[in-house]
Amino acid sequence: MTNKTRDILCSIIVIAFGAAMIYFVKDVRRVIRSDVGSRFVPTLIGWCIVATGAAKLFYSVFTGLKEENKKIVFDQDFIGGIGTVVLMVLYMIAFQPVGFVVASAAYLFLQMLLLSDNTNRRVLLFAAVAVLLPLAVDALFVFVIKMPLPVGIFGF
Amino acid sequence: MITDALANVMNPMCLALIWVGTVIGIIFGSVPGLSATMAVVLFLPMTFSLEATRGIALLVGLYMGGISGGLISAILLKIPGTPSSISTVFDGGPMAEKGEAGRALGVGILYSFIGSILGILALMFISPMLAKVCLLFGPAEYFSVAVFSLTIIAALSGKDMLNGLIAGLTGLALSMVGMAPIDTKLRYTFGNYQLLNGFDITVLLIGVFAVTDIVLAGFGRRTLSQRLEQKKYQLKGYGISMVEFIQQIPNAIISSIIGIIIGILPGIGGSTAGLLAYTAEKSRSKYPEKFGTGIIDGVIASESSNNAVIGGSLVPLLCMGIPGNTVAAVFLGGLLVHGINPGPLIFDKSGVYVYGIYFALIVASIFMLIFERAGLRIFAKLLDIPKHILLPIIMVMCCVGAYSSNSRVFDVQCVLFFAMLGLAFKCFKIPSTPLIIGFILGSMFEENLRMALQAAHGSWMIFLQRPISLGFLVVAVVFCTYTVISNLRAKKKAELEGKEFHEPEEGEL
Numbered sequence: 001m002t003n004k005t006r007d008i009l010c011s012i013i014v015i016a017f018g019a020a021m022i023y024f025v026k027d028v029r030r031v032i033r034s035d036v037g038s039r040f041v042p043t044l045i046g047w048c049i050v051a052t053g054a055a056k057l058f059y060s061v062f063t064g065l066k067e068e069n070k071k072i073v074f075d076q077d078f079i080g081g082i083g084t085v086v087l088m089v090l091y092m093i094a095f096q097p098v099g100f101v102v103a104s105a106a107y108l109f110l111q112m113l114l115l116s117d118n119t120n121r122r123v124l125l126f127a128a129v130a131v132l133l134p135l136a137v138d139a140l141f142v143f144v145i146k147m148p149l150p151v152g153i154f155g156f
Numbered sequence: 157m158i159t160d161a162l163a164n165v166m167n168p169m170c171l172a173l174i175w176v177g178t179v180i181g182i183i184f185g186s187v188p189g190l191s192a193t194m195a196v197v198l199f200l201p202m203t204f205s206l207e208a209t210r211g212i213a214l215l216v217g218l219y220m221g222g223i224s225g226g227l228i229s230a231i232l233l234k235i236p237g238t239p240s241s242i243s244t245v246f247d248g249g250p251m252a253e254k255g256e257a258g259r260a261l262g263v264g265i266l267y268s269f270i271g272s273i274l275g276i277l278a279l280m281f282i283s284p285m286l287a288k289v290c291l292l293f294g295p296a297e298y299f300s301v302a303v304f305s306l307t308i309i310a311a312l313s314g315k316d317m318l319n320g321l322i323a324g325l326t327g328l329a330l331s332m333v334g335m336a337p338i339d340t341k342l343r344y345t346f347g348n349y350q351l352l353n354g355f356d357i358t359v360l361l362i363g364v365f366a367v368t369d370i371v372l373a374g375f376g377r378r379t380l381s382q383r384l385e386q387k388k389y390q391l392k393g394y395g396i397s398m399v400e401f402i403q404q405i406p407n408a409i410i411s412s413i414i415g416i417i418i419g420i421l422p423g424i425g426g427s428t429a430g431l432l433a434y435t436a437e438k439s440r441s442k443y444p445e446k447f448g449t450g451i452i453d454g455v456i457a458s459e460s461s462n463n464a465v466i467g468g469s470l471v472p473l474l475c476m477g478i479p480g481n482t483v484a485a486v487f488l489g490g491l492l493v494h495g496i497n498p499g500p501l502i503f504d505k506s507g508v509y510v511y512g513i514y515f516a517l518i519v520a521s522i523f524m525l526i527f528e529r530a531g532l533r534i535f536a537k538l539l540d541i542p543k544h545i546l547l548p549i550i551m552v553m554c555c556v557g558a559y560s561s562n563s564r565v566f567d568v569q570c571v572l573f574f575a576m577l578g579l580a581f582k583c584f585k586i587p588s589t590p591l592i593i594g595f596i597l598g599s600m601f602e603e604n605l606r607m608a609l610q611a612a613h614g615s616w617m618i619f620l621q622r623p624i625s626l627g628f629l630v631v632a633v634v635f636c637t638y639t640v641i642s643n644l645r646a647k648k649k650a651e652l653e654g655k656e657f658h659e660p661e662e663g664e665l
Contacts, residue, residue: 038336084374115544
C-alpha cells in the first residue's frame with residue numbers, strides 16, 4: 001500500500017463515518033421550540049466530518065503527496081501485534097466470568113511470554129509476577145479501597 | 157481568626173492528616189484510572205468523625221496530591237495519571253525517552269508547587285473579586301470558550317491540519333454518544349443501556365494513550381529490548397539551573413494565570429487548562445518547533461497551570477458555593493457535613509475554617525514538593541523494569557483503572573475499542589491529542605450552545621452581542637488563522653529549501 005492509497009482509504013472511512021453519524025441521528029426530534037434540538041450538533045459535526053474527509057480525498061487524489069507516493073514497507077512483527085490484541089480480547093472477555101485474579105494471572109503470564117525473546121525469557125519470574133501482582137491489586141481494592149473487583153466462577 | 161486557623165493546621169495531628177492525604181493522593185493520581193476525585197470520595201466518610209479543620213485538611217491533602225501525582229505516570233509511562241496531565245505527556249514523555257526522566261519529574265514537581273502556590277495566593281487575596289468575574293460568564297461565554305479551546309487543535313495538528321481536524325471532530329462525535337444534554341434524547345446508543353451515560357474520559361485516555369502503546373510494543377517486540385533500553389539519569393536539586401529558572405518565570409506565571417482563570421470557571425477543568433497553557437507557551441515561544449520533542453517549557457506550562465486550577469476552583473466554591481469541578485463538588489459535600497456553608501457570608505460565619513483551608517493548602521503543597529522529590533529516584537526506577545514485564549503490568553492496571561471508574565466491565569471493553577481506534581489513527585498518521593481535546597470539549601460546546609440559543613429565542617447573534625463571548629470568538633479566529641498561515645509558511649519555506657517539513661506532533665507516542 002502506498003501513502004496515497006492509505007490517505008484515500010482514510011478519507012473514504014472518514015466520509016462514511018460522518019455520513020453514518022448524520023444518518024443515525026436523523027430520527028431524533030426537537031422537543032423545545034426555541035432549542036436547536038439534540039439532532040443539530042451531531043448533524044453539524046457529521047457534515048464537518050464529511051467535508052473534512054472530502055477535502056482530504058481531493059487533496060490526496062489531485063494535489064499533494066505526488067512526491068510522497070512511496071510504498072509503505074511493513075517490517076513489523078505481526079505475530080507479536082496480533083497475538084497481543086488476541087490476548088487483550090480474551091482477557092477482557094474473561095475479566096467478569098473468570099474473575100480478575102485468575103484472568104489477570106493468565107493474561108500477564110502469556111503476554112510476558114509473547115513480548116519476551118529467548119534472551120530474556122524467565123518463565124519462573126513471569127509466573128511469580130503473574131500470580132503475585134493480581135493478588136496484591138485485588139487485596140488493595142478489597143481491603144483498603146473497599147471496591148471489590150470481579151470474582152468470577154472461582155469465587156476469588 | 158487567622159492565628160486560630162494557623163494553630164489548628166499546625167497541630168501535629170492535622171499535619172499528619174495532611175501528610176497522609178498528600179501521599180495517598182499522589183498514589184491515586186499516579187495510577188491511571190484512579191483519580192483525585194476517587195481519593196476524596198473514598199476518604200470523605202472518614203472525615204465525618206474528625207474535627208472540621210482536620211477533616212478538611214485530609215481532603216485538601218488528597219486533592220492536592222491527586223492532581224499533582226498525575227505527572228509521574230505521564231512522564232515515565234506516557235500515560236496521563238489524571239486527565240489534567242494530558243499535556244505533560246507531550247514533552248515529559250520525550251524527555252524520559254531521551255534519558256531525562258529525572259529532570260522532567262524534578263521540573264514538573266517544582267512547577268506543580270509553584271502553580272499550586274500561585275493558585276492559593278489568588279484564592280487568598282483576590283477571591284471575592286474573581287468570583288464576580290465568574291458571574292459574568294453565561295452559556296454564550298462558555299460556548300465561546302469551548303470554541304476558542306477547540307482552536308488548540310489547529311496548533312497541535314502538526315504538519316497535517318486535515319488529520320488534526322479529523323481527530324478533533326471524531327472526539328466531538330464520541331462525546332455525543334448517550335443522553336443528549338437538556339432534553340436527554342438518546343443518540344448513538346444502538347439499544348445498549350451501557351451507553352446511556354456516554355464514554356468515560358478516563359477510559360478514552362487509557363485506551364488511546366496506554367493500550368495503543370502496548371499493542372504497538374507487540375508489533376515491535378523484536379526490537380523491544382533495544383528500543384527501550386535502560387537509561388541512567390542524574391539529578392541535582394529539581395533538575396533546573398538558576399538561569400533556566402529565571403527564563404521560565406514568565407511561562408510559569410502566564411500558565412498559572414490560565415490555570416486560575418480556568419479553575420474559576422465551573423465545569424472546564426485542569427485538562428483544558430493544561431492544554432491552553434501549553435498552546436499559549438508554544439505560540440509565545442521563540443522555538444515553537446521544539447515543543448513536543450522533550451523540552452522543559454512544555455512540562456512547566458502544563459504542570460503550573462493544572463495545579464493552579466486547584467486554588468482557582470476553590471474560588472467559586474468558597475465564595476458562591478459553586479463547585480468548579482467534580483473534586484470541588486465532593487469537597488463541597490465535605491464542607492457542608494462539617495456545617496460550613498459556602499457563600500458570600502462564609503468569611504463572617506466560618507472564617508476560621510476558610511483560613512484553615514488556605515493554610516492546609518499551603519502545607520499540602522510543601523508536603524507534595526518534599527514527598528515527590530524524595531520519591532523521585534523510586535519513581536524513575538519504574539523505567540528500569542524490562543518492558544516485556546512492565547507493559548503487561550500496565551495493561552492490568554489500566555483495566556483495573558477502567559473498571560474502577562464506574563465499577564463495570566463495559567468500560568474495560570471500551571478500553572480495547574479505544575485502543576483499536578488509537579491504532580487506526582497511528583496507521584493513518586492521525587494525531588491522537590486532538591481526539592482527546594474534542595472529546596473533553598464536546599459536551600461543553602453542545603450544552604452551552606443550546607442553552608445560549610434557548611435564552612436568545614434561537615438568535616445566533618447572542619454570541620456576538622455579549623462582549624466576553626465576542627472577545628473569545630475573535631481571539632479564536634485570529635489564533636486559528638495565525639496558526640494556519642504560519643504552518644503553511646513553514647511548509648513552503650521547507651519546500652523551497654528542499655527539506656521535508658516536519659513539525660513534531662504532540663501526543664504522538
